[in-house]
Amino acid sequence: MENLQKTNLITMTLDKVDFQLQEEQNFDWLKQYGAVFCVFDQQDSGNISFGVEKDERKFFVKYAGSKPIDFTGNPEDAIERLKKAVPVYQSLEHQHLIKLLDHFSTEIGYALVFEWFEGECLHSHWSFGGIAKYTNPNSPFYRFKKLEVEKRLKALDAIFSFHTYVESQRYVAVDFYDGSILYDFKSNETKICDIDFYRHSPSINDFGEDFWGSNRSKSPEEYGLGAPIDSITNVFNLGAIAFGLLGGERDRSFSKWDANQGLYEVAIKAVEEDRNKRYSTVKEFYDAWKSVLN
Structure with missing residues (x-):
């Protein structure tokens, strides 16, 4: 099953950055935050994350609702988990925690937007x-x-x-x-x-x-x-x-x-x-x- 997943991957490109998913998806909603400069597509949590830059300001966008390479679960569960994470970041805001700036529903998923940290x-x-x-x-x-x-x-x-x-x-x-x-x-x-x-x-x-x-x-x-x-x-x-x-x-x-x-x-x-x-x-x-x- 795993090998089947790996061979049936779709390669997508956003702003010259290639990444892979198990199914194609529309990421036009990301454009409001600028150009994608990196993608983290190998998480098993069901999330895929993007580094995005606009007017020399960088953001880290974490998204649930797609099927990343190593994800074997249900995207709906990943969406629910990400929604539940919002009050956690809000309650635990701290100088040593990455800063949550925004969160919203997309057509079929959910996104959290953080301040980029160069770590x-x-x-x-x-x-x-x-x-x-x-x-x-x-x-x-x-x-x-x-x-x-x-x-x-x-x-x-x-x-x-x-x-x-x-x-x-x-x-x-x-x-x-x-x-x-x-x-x-x-x-x-x-x-x-x-x-x-x-x-x-x-x-x-x-x-x-x-x-x-x-x-x-x-x-x-x-x-x-x-x-x-x-x-x-x-x-x-x-x-x-x-x-x-x-x-x-x-x-x-x-x-x-x-x-x-x-x-x-x-x-x-x-x-x-x-x-x-x-x-x-x-x-x-x-x-x-x-x-x-x-």
């Missing part, structure tokens, strides 16, 4: 899939891991600060992983993107093993149907991200850790398999992290 995604699987993420010198993740520790700590501070705010607004992060992190190597600025699945807290795992997220940063409860998804879950996620950006990712030994022992001890407590041994809130985790840094 690169730390899990750019469409360009550096598999081992290339870790070994190709052009991979954003590889380049990030080569930065001095201070710059990586600053990026983590942005991530922890944002998620402390998420917690204060009574939300819980869902599907947060290194693919949600954008890093601008020129300005050393970090922003979070793709918070579409964040929910009101507390929540529960309503999918079981296939709960949203990456195996690199999912907590044990994110594999168990009916398990709580809450601040303690997010403490694990953030600890796992710290090991991804400062350590050996799923190899959490101190020998792979690039920062000091105090920060290692904070991170290792955050990723305890037993929920009761972790920090009880994101704020408590972030405070412990800052107290070691200071």
